[in-house]
Amino acid sequence: MRSDGPSANFPSKPRPVAGAVQIARIGGTQQTPVLVTGGAGYIGSHAVHALRDAGRPVAVIDNLSTGFRFAVPDGVPFYEGDIADRTLLERIFAEQGMGEGRGAIMHFAGSIIVPESVAKPLWYYENNTGKSRGLIDAAVAAGIPHILFSSTAATYGVPDVSPVTEQTPTQPINPYGWSKLMTEQMLADSANAFDFNYCALRYFNVAGADPQARTGQSTAGATHLIKVAVEAALGKRDRVSVFGTDYDTPDGTGVRDYIHVSDLAAAHVLALDALIAEPGQSMTMNCGYGRGYSVLEVLDAVDRVTGGAIERIYGGRRAGDPASLVADSSLLRKTVPWKPRHEKLDTIIEHALAWESKLPDVRRSAA
Numbered sequence: 001m002r003s004d005g006p007s008a009n010f011p012s013k014p015r016p017v018a019g020a021v022q023i024a025r026i027g028g029t030q031q032t033p034v035l036v037t038g039g040a041g042y043i044g045s046h047a048v049h050a051l052r053d054a055g056r057p058v059a060v061i062d063n064l065s066t067g068f069r070f071a072v073p074d075g076v077p078f079y080e081g082d083i084a085d086r087t088l089l090e091r092i093f094a095e096q097g098m099g100e101g102r103g104a105i106m107h108f109a110g111s112i113i114v115p116e117s118v119a120k121p122l123w124y125y126e127n128n129t130g131k132s133r134g135l136i137d138a139a140v141a142a143g144i145p146h147i148l149f150s151s152t153a154a155t156y157g158v159p160d161v162s163p164v165t166e167q168t169p170t171q172p173i174n175p176y177g178w179s180k181l182m183t184e185q186m187l188a189d190s191a192n193a194f195d196f197n198y199c200a201l202r203y204f205n206v207a208g209a210d211p212q213a214r215t216g217q218s219t220a221g222a223t224h225l226i227k228v229a230v231e232a233a234l235g236k237r238d239r240v241s242v243f244g245t246d247y248d249t250p251d252g253t254g255v256r257d258y259i260h261v262s263d264l265a266a267a268h269v270l271a272l273d274a275l276i277a278e279p280g281q282s283m284t285m286n287c288g289y290g291r292g293y294s295v296l297e298v299l300d301a302v303d304r305v306t307g308g309a310i311e312r313i314y315g316g317r318r319a320g321d322p323a324s325l326v327a328d329s330s331l332l333r334k335t336v337p338w339k340p341r342h343e344k345l346d347t348i349i350e351h352a353l354a355w356e357s358k359l360p361d362v363r364r365s366a367a
Contacts, residue, residue, distance in 0.1 A: 039076075042206070049215060054269055059095075077095070151284075153288075205256040205288075232311070233303075242315065253295035255292035273336070
């Protein structure tokens with residue numbers, strides 16, 4: 001299939017999608033079996049719930065290195081193992097009725113911590129890029145026609161503009177961003193050579209939790225601001241560090257586009273529908289709201305929601321942090337009928353807080 005490919009200094013360039021894809025929710029679309037890699041993790045588990053809520057057949061593979069078995073809903077086939085295990089993948093494809101022109105993969109498995117990627121670059125290139133190559137190869141060999149890839153705004157590096165479009169040059173500044181961009185390039189080249197299409201969704205700052213508190217961000221030591229802030233609000237941390245107060249922003253702190261994880265999961269389901277509806281079209285799209293909040297605005301919102309006051313420790317900038325990173329998601333909105341339901345910052349925080357409050361009981365029950 002002809003493919004869009006990554007959006008900058010690599011050979012392939014994305015082609016604009018002409019108008020919204022007309023998505024049918026009947027027949028093959030509803031019955032397409034989906035394998036979610038990393039489906040016991042934060043974003044992956046929300047995608048599994050979104051697929052289940054939409055009545056889609058779904059299975060999960062996860063090695064539980066950072067995911068949690070309790071995050072996978074009851075009744076969803078679960079395979080504990082690594083996507084590098086070709087024999088296991090082939091068994092899953094056979095058992096789930098995938099291959100020979102049927103099925104789809106939502107690929108979330110991978111490592112995501114930027115400082116760790118700087119300290120362990122070869123691990124990131126193996127775990128994110130190398131293992132993705134093996135997954136793509138297995139999918140091509142089996143004849144699986146659709147792959148939806150979890151990419152990142154880190155592919156843009158420190159962009160000169162904000163909001164960021166898909167045409168903004170991709171200039172990663174760390175191995176994590178490069179590992180994701182390399183995987184996008186592999187998908188583009190492979191889609192040009194073989195019979196499948198793909199969608200790479202570039203996330204901005206994912207936050208919040210399932211509105212029904214069925215799953216959420218459960219990783220200990222997470223570095224996401226809203227996760228850290230609600231932990232502090234509940235007494236799990238003593239304080240929150242603010243890195244940089246002299247940026248060219250209204251209050252001097254960094255501005256980011258926070259997208260609710262359930263809205264992001266809904267975008268995945270719609271993007272999958274688009275791939276199935278247009279098998280000759282591949283896509284690369286930003287996922288964000290197009291509205292940024294500063295670090296201080298987020299902390300003030302947590303204080304407002306909880307009625308408390310988080311202690312703040314002010315420090316210098318971190319290397320590589322842009323002043324503002326906000327998505328232009330107009331391509332996503334033009335391509336699929338995506339209508340965010342949880343974009344208010346206070347709502348994102350309320351859902352994150354509810355999950356964080358519930359998490360100790362969840363862990364005890366799973367022990």
